[in-house]
Amino acid sequence: MIVAKNDYDLADRLENFAASIILQYSKMPTSYAAQYLAQQLIRSSCSTALNYGEALGAGTLKDQLNKLRITLKELRECLRNLNIQSKAKLLDDEVVNKLRNENDQLIRIVVTIIKNKS
Known part of the structure; x- marks a missing residue:
């Protein structure tokens, strides 16, 4: 697990x-539901970091806010996905709790950035 609590650089945290x-899915799950959710979670979690990178290089404030909102949308999707996997017992509770905690903190940070820039 890479999630770091004392890392304050948002790009690195994402x-x-x-x-x-x-890393959690270094081996593909065997059930259809687990595979589906794992693949979607990988896509949405990677999208958060990629869209934040786009926000950092945005030419206008409007474009930057749009990329930040996409980052936020993807983070919220990750959270819903983790919640579903937890309820379906597809992931270990300890793993889910660490990921959800970091996910929640990232959402709060991005929301604050959007509010401060709007």
């Missing part, structure tokens, strides 16, 4: 979050 998800 990359670490995505890497943690990828």
